[in-house]
């Protein structure tokens with residue numbers, strides 16, 4: 001018994017496995033941080049805007065992965081949070097309030113409220129019903145945005161200013177904005193990773209696999225999922241804030257069901273449940289979309305089946321494939 | 332006479348026209364091992380589901396440590412100290428053996444759902460979990476994903492998961508089902524080592540195990556308790572022999 005504590009600690013955290021898990025995210029963020037350098041060395045500058053956009057969607061896909069990959073809840077209305085974040089930002093900027101330190105708390109608050117209310121209803125259901133109800137709530141927000149005639153209605157809302165952070169004009173240059181988005185992405189990634197590894201996260205993971213076991217072990221599965229849903233919605237709202245600042249425009253299309261579907265695609269493409277998979281998936285998705293849309297107008301017809309084939313054949317998405325290449329199939 | 336830990340009073344449950352639980356009353360005293368036997372489809376699992384809160388009885392009361400728990404959710408019953416295992420093993424396959432047991436420990440510690448405290452390196456979780464694994468003889472398998480255990484090891488793991496809750500009572504739904512002779516013997520030994528420390532309701536088909544372990548036996552047939560009492564008396568009961576034990580020779 002005297003060796004128990006020492007054993008317990010070593011037993012739970014095998015060092016090599018932990019190091020392996022950090023390699024890919026460090027590589028990923030390192031490469032992203034160098035991207036502006038590549039542009040100054042001759043990459044077309046449109047590339048930086050594309051990467052910025054990809055990282056914004058990566059924040060949203062990452063937030064989705066928390067409930068989809070980690071929690072096992074297939075939400076088909078996640079773009080609603082992206083849209084709410086973008087609209088709150090757009091409306092506040094239009095009303096003359098561009099300060100991020102004021103906008104972000106409002107974004108987080110409204111997303112949390114919306115997630116808490118809709119989540120409490122959605123989470124009473126399971127499986128296909130859950131998918132349909134999240135879809136319905138997503139469409140509700142979509143139609144609400146269309147009806148906002150004071151803020152552009154169907155046509156959307158053009159923004160004539162960008163946000164400042166504590167008064168600083170960090171978003172006015174491409175590189176400045178790029179690094180702000182990268183910092184936000186890294187922060188959200190770290191936060192979600194800590195959550196997943198926490199006591200809370202372990203119960204969330206366990207409940208994905210066996211909710212009955214978790215409930216007879218003394219945990220309220222619905223409440224735990226609701227907390228995850230709220231956090232996920234808030235993080236997606238942050239992505240919306242950046243999206244509005246990136247496009248200088250917000251429109252109901254931000255929260256269409258197709259957008260929600262794309263977010264699922266990104267997470268699945270990268271490999272669900274690994275978190276950095278969602279980031280890689282979002283970047284790969286947007287780069288592929290960009291490339292294919294230059295080739296043909298009907299790129300969606302090619303792209304959809306391509307992704308499905310890829311996911312079917314790799315099982316575990318891009319991250320799963322990399323893991324197989326790197327670790328000989330292990331862990 | 333000690334106050335029973337668990338008492339069922341006239342519990343009834345029907346699935347349509349099928350009475351699966353028909354006016355069942357029974358009690359388990361502290362430290363007592365009460366075996367519930369009966370033919371396939373008698374309603375044993377359904378009864379365990381009702382006690383653990385996964386199914387709602389149509390009528391009747393379930394008392395646990397003096398409190399009527401009939402209206403409580405499974406998680407609330409677990410938190411009050413009512414643990415259970417499943418006829419079909421129920422673990423978290425992708426989590427390690429230690430992590431599975433730590434789930435139960437987590438239900439008992441302060442801040443069980445902390446958002447930021449890392450769970451894997453948490454000695455407050457791992458130490459008691461390892462102790463529970465040692466109690467069931469699985470300590471050397473702590474790192475293995477639960478899905479890779481042998482069937483008998485999974486059964487032992489489920490027991491450790493129940494013990495981690497520091498329960499007052501444990502409901503065991505056929506802990507020996509599908510287990511080979513050797514592993515079965517080890518499990519019986521394990522159960523007998525737990526005897527006296529927990530109130531246990533044991534559903535089991537293995538008669539040798541039942542009569543070796545039980546302080547009290549109740550026989551369930553078509554949802555009704557047709558006999559209840561000392562093992563020897565139940566074994567001798569002609570109605571029991573006819574309805575159930577007779578088949579076994």
Ligand SMILES: Nc1ncnc2c1ncn2[C@@H]1O[C@H](COP(=O)(O)OP(=O)(O)OP(=O)(O)O)[C@@H](O)[C@H]1O
Pocket residue numbers: 346349351369370371372373374375376377378418
């Ligand atoms: N959800 C349900 N709906 C309808 N009938 C059910 C349901 N669950 C169980 N039953 C029926 O209730 C009866 C009792 O089932 P139960 O699983 O409780 O039996 P058991 O005594 O545990 O049997 P075994 O020894 O095979 O495990 C069976 O006839 C079964 O088919």
Ligand SMILES: [Mg+2]
Pocket residue numbers: 375376377418
């Ligand atoms: Mg059964």
